[in-house]
Amino acid sequence: MLPPSCARCGAPLPAVAADPTHPEWCGACAARALDAPGMPPTVPSSSGRTSQAPWSNPATMASPDGAPPVVRVRVLDGLLTGLAASAIAGGLWWGVVIGLAQKGTDLELWHLGSILVGLIVGQGVLTGSRKGGGASGALALVLSAATIAVAVYFIDRSQMIIALNDAGRSSDVPLWDGISAVTDVYRGWWDFDQTRVLMWLAGPIIAVLIAGWPGRRPLLG
DSSP, rough: OOOBBEEEEEEOOOOEEEEEEEETTHHHHHHHHHTTSSOOEEEEEEEEEEEOOOOOOOOOOTTTOOOOOOOOHHHHHHHHHHHHHHHHHHHHHHHHHHHHHHHHHOTGGGGGGGHHHHHHHHHHHHHHHHOOOOHHHHHHHHHHHHHHHHHHHHHHHHHHHHHHHHHHHHOOOOOOOOOHHHHHHHHHHHHOOOOHHHHHHHHHHHHHHHHSSSTOSOOOO
16 A cells, blocks of 8 residues: 655655645645645656656746836946957958958958847847947947947058069068058048948948847847
């Protein structure tokens, strides 16, 4: 003959009831009923450990007024992930353009790569900050603009070095030639074709739309 079992979890009942008002409960279920009446009973598993009753989900913790949990904007985290995203976006843009240039591909609209920078940096900042808003948007604007400014110089400078090599001229040209060379690159493109310079603005605009949209949540997370 099997010993009597708990009406809630099926565990063997003790000789002395833990709760005189509920002698059909074991000690664990009686204690659980006192601490959390709404908690489902536990059932013994094959390993001897107790687990939640099958086919039941734990209660979701919510605020007393039923409002959704508040997500705070983490600016420092957004800065860290934004810096990482900026390095990836700038390196990717430079690598693709220079790789194609070395194969002899004529890239007239390489400036549109700023769109890719804006997408990566904006989503990177948003992932770290957890939530879109003014602070996230401002951070994405600064990081994407700085990334594009640096990448444009190195892309232009690298293309010039490749062109000199293809022409059989000396390749002993430094990649970095000071701030004056940077300003010359921007001034030269502005005088040559202002439309292409304006393409650079697409990146910061997209980054701000992604990270600065109030309440927007990241794709991952």
